[in-house]
Amino acid sequence: MKDFKEVSLGFTEEEAVREAQRCIACKKKPCCNGCPVEIDIPEFIRLVARKDYKGAIRKIKEKNNLPAVCGRVCPQETQCEALCVLIGKGKGGPVAIGALERFVADWEIEHSPHPSLSPVGGEGKGEGAAKVAVVGSGPAGLTAAADLAKYGYQVTLFESLSASGGVLRYGIPEFRLPRAILDRETGYIESLGVEIKCNILIGRTVTLSGLFEDGYKAIFLGTGAGLPYFLGIPGESLNGVYSANEFLTRVNLMHAYEFPKYKTPVKIGERVAVVGAGNTAMDCVRVAKRLGAQDAIIVYRRGEPEAPARRAEIEHAKEEGIEFRFLTAPIKIEGNEKGEVKSMTCLKMELGEPDASGRRRPIPIRGSEYEMPVDTVIIAVGQGPNPLIAHTTKELAVDDKSGELKIDENCMTSMKGVFAGGDITTGEGTVIAAMGAGKKAAAAMDSYLKGA
Amino acid sequence: MHRIVEKKQLADTITLLKVEAPLVIREARAGQFVIVRLDEFAERIPLTICDTDRSRGTITLIIQQLGRSTKDLCALKAGNSIQDILGPLGNPTEIEKFGTVVITGGGVGAAELYTAAKALKENGNKVIAIIGARNKDLIILEDEFKAVADEVLITTDDGSYGMKGLVTDALKKIIAGQTVNRIICCGPIPMMKAVTGTARPYNIPTIVSLNAILLDATGMCATCRCTIEGKVRFSCVDGPEFDGYKVDFDELMVRNNRFLEEEKRALET
Numbered sequence: 001m002k003d004f005k006e007v008s009l010g011f012t013e014e015e016a017v018r019e020a021q022r023c024i025a026c027k028k029k030p031c032c033n034g035c036p037v038e039i040d041i042p043e044f045i046r047l048v049a050r051k052d053y054k055g056a057i058r059k060i061k062e063k064n065n066l067p068a069v070c071g072r073v074c075p076q077e078t079q080c081e082a083l084c085v086l087i088g089k090g091k092g093g094p095v096a097i098g099a100l101e102r103f104v105a106d107w108e109i110e111h112s113p114h115p116s117l118s119p120v121g122g123e124g125k126g127e128g129a130a131k132v133a134v135v136g137s138g139p140a141g142l143t144a145a146a147d148l149a150k151y152g153y154q155v156t157l158f159e160s161l162s163a164s165g166g167v168l169r170y171g172i173p174e175f176r177l178p179r180a181i182l183d184r185e186t187g188y189i190e191s192l193g194v195e196i197k198c199n200i201l202i203g204r205t206v207t208l209s210g211l212f213e214d215g216y217k218a219i220f221l222g223t224g225a226g227l228p229y230f231l232g233i234p235g236e237s238l239n240g241v242y243s244a245n246e247f248l249t250r251v252n253l254m255h256a257y258e259f260p261k262y263k264t265p266v267k268i269g270e271r272v273a274v275v276g277a278g279n280t281a282m283d284c285v286r287v288a289k290r291l292g293a294q295d296a297i298i299v300y301r302r303g304e305p306e307a308p309a310r311r312a313e314i315e316h317a318k319e320e321g322i323e324f325r326f327l328t329a330p331i332k333i334e335g336n337e338k339g340e341v342k343s344m345t346c347l348k349m350e351l352g353e354p355d356a357s358g359r360r361r362p363i364p365i366r367g368s369e370y371e372m373p374v375d376t377v378i379i380a381v382g383q384g385p386n387p388l389i390a391h392t393t394k395e396l397a398v399d400d401k402s403g404e405l406k407i408d409e410n411c412m413t414s415m416k417g418v419f420a421g422g423d424i425t426t427g428e429g430t431v432i433a434a435m436g437a438g439k440k441a442a443a444a445m446d447s448y449l450k451g452a
Numbered sequence: 453m454h455r456i457v458e459k460k461q462l463a464d465t466i467t468l469l470k471v472e473a474p475l476v477i478r479e480a481r482a483g484q485f486v487i488v489r490l491d492e493f494a495e496r497i498p499l500t501i502c503d504t505d506r507s508r509g510t511i512t513l514i515i516q517q518l519g520r521s522t523k524d525l526c527a528l529k530a531g532n533s534i535q536d537i538l539g540p541l542g543n544p545t546e547i548e549k550f551g552t553v554v555i556t557g558g559g560v561g562a563a564e565l566y567t568a569a570k571a572l573k574e575n576g577n578k579v580i581a582i583i584g585a586r587n588k589d590l591i592i593l594e595d596e597f598k599a600v601a602d603e604v605l606i607t608t609d610d611g612s613y614g615m616k617g618l619v620t621d622a623l624k625k626i627i628a629g630q631t632v633n634r635i636i637c638c639g640p641i642p643m644m645k646a647v648t649g650t651a652r653p654y655n656i657p658t659i660v661s662l663n664a665i666l667l668d669a670t671g672m673c674a675t676c677r678c679t680i681e682g683k684v685r686f687s688c689v690d691g692p693e694f695d696g697y698k699v700d701f702d703e704l705m706v707r708n709n710r711f712l713e714e715e716k717r718a719l720e721t
Contacts, residue, residue: 160668160670162535199537199538204540205538206475226670226671236684237705245668245672246667246673246675254595259717260714261493262493263520263718264495264667265714265715267711267713335503339707339709341701388689391689406552
């Protein structure tokens with residue numbers, strides 16, 4: 001496995017139509033309750049069954065501004081599909097809603113080469129419409145920006161990195177979300193009238209009060225969970241220890257896998273241990289394998305059933321030859337005389353009673369300590385809310401413990417006219433949950449601006 | 453795109469560029485830096501904002517040619533453009549009336565302290581600047597510092613200009629002769645470590661501006677993590693300036709070497 005080409009193939013037209021025809025169009029539509037952005041799922045599926053793909057994509061885009069992304073990275077198996085009435089009735093399991101969404105989105109990409117040809121909404125925007133600012137171009141920001149544009153506002157979306165997409169760009173690798181698909185989706189958002197400005201760090205380049213001075217009437221903060229957590233064990237400052245964010249940013253955003261054509265390096269050696277078992281950990285370990293690691297190993301202190309990654313991601317990793325060491329907890333990282341990682345010492349664990357998270361608590365097995373030789377350690381154990389905007393804006397109230405921005409029931413922060421949503425207010429969550437938050441905040445901002 | 457409006461060669465390997473960056477200027481203060489990405493293929497390089505010109509909308513960058521990316525930047529000419537400039541980043545230098553402040557700049561590090569010297573002078577401090585380098589050719593901004601500081605001392609390792617010796621030799625002389633209320637220091641890591649060591653017996657507050665490897669520079673990747681009083685801090689958002697007495701310089705030196713092989717390879721292409 002050396003290339004970064006997309007791994008999962010989508011439905012063919014024939015497969016999609018056959019799958020869509022499995023939907024029994026039940027009255028209660030429980031699947032819709034599982035969708036944070038409220039797509040009319042049975043209706044788009046009905047249109048697929050009738051081969052009206054154009055109608056289907058329009059139906060999805062009424063609610064979801066990033067269908068080709070969601071069709072790929074949403075955990076449908078725990079959301080819409082988990083509520084399908086076909087489950088448990090000997091009827092072949094839930095309708096593959098996610099795969100159908102992807103099929104429809106990809107159909108549009110193939111048949112309508114210019115994203116500007118297919119905006120839904122966005123009409124009737126007045127010249128004198130109020131200016132609004134959206135900060136952060138990840139899933140929450142893109143969604144809020146698109147919805148605000150559809151409501152008729154003049155939207156500017158600010159991004160600190162050199163390209164838009166946030167975690168979709170720097171975090172999720174090409175083989176799970178091709179850049180061409182992402183570019184197309186952000187292009188669609190621009191076609192709705194959203195102006196995307198990169199290389200601007202709100203809080204530093206322009207402050208929030210500066211944005212108000214510049215005439216923006218409301219601001220949405222979707223700055224995400226960008227503060228990497230470490231384990232707090234000895235040796236984490238050794239050369240060869242990366243946070244997942246650093247490793248993925250070097251590869252995905254800066255193209256380190258094409259070094260030295262692209263000038264940003266990444267160094268991995270022969271044996272790579274990735275600590276953690278979430279989706280980000282799976283991304284890291286699969287990237288490491290593609291970059292030439294002979295052994296790419298997941299080290300996780302709980303068991304496989306407790307792993308937070310999607311089942312499909314764990315399965316893909318296994319198929320690609322990733323080694324899994326479950327019930328294994330690192331306790332220190334050792335280096336050589338040059339300060340480079342040479343090994344990681346781990347303890348074997350067993351599972352005890354459930355803890356606060358509801359998962360069985362890992363307990364160290366006495367005397368089980370062993371040393372595993374590794375050249376690189378990637379820490380992928382989650383991240384906290386990005387503290388920068390709160391740090392540079394004293395008016396923003398922050399939860400002391402979590403660092404999350406505090407918002408009221410209308411998604412407004414403690415600063416008037418400043419709204420927030422996504423990981424910055426909830427801690428690390430899914431792409432679709434952040435999109436749902438962006439959607440909700442956009443509606444709240446519309447009410448606020450109409451009342452103002 | 454950011455057009456270069458002026459280029460000056462300060463030494464064989466040190467280049468000054470004035471670059472259009474009107475957005476950066478608005479909030480820029482002494483001690484802050486920008487991330488520069490020359491083109492699509494380039495690394496993200498941190499460079500201190502050495503000066504700003506509000507009427508022209510430009511910032512001044514001073515670049516020492518060390519690796520591939522700095523070499524490419526130094527090769528630019530007036531009229532060329534830099535693709536991305538992000539900033540201002542990092543916490544500004546703390547500026548208040550301290551009394552007597554010694555600014556200690558080693559090599560191109562001197563450039564990073566020029567705006568701080570200016571701001572400190574404007575705030576009523578007595579400012580003494582020590583500029584040190586290996587030889588005369590590498591001494592930069594002497595006239596600029598002379599225009600803002602009460603006193604400027606030059607040191608060269610080989611004695612080709614100013615006082616022969618290290619910046620710490622000059623610093624010892626100053627401390628012996630008068631009360632110093634604060635030291636601000638920027639330069640190679642061994643030099644910052646030595647300056648901190650020189651100041652320690654006198655308990656003079658000593659601020660160092662660290663030059664860790666950065667990537668996003670917004671607190672997201674932790675590649676710039678350093679150990680400050682036993683705690684992990686991010687140089688990009690918690691710094692770049694720290695209390696020198698608390699910095700683990702030895703660790704920073706090792707961490708800054710972690711891509712040496714790759715830097716060599718990149719230079720060969």
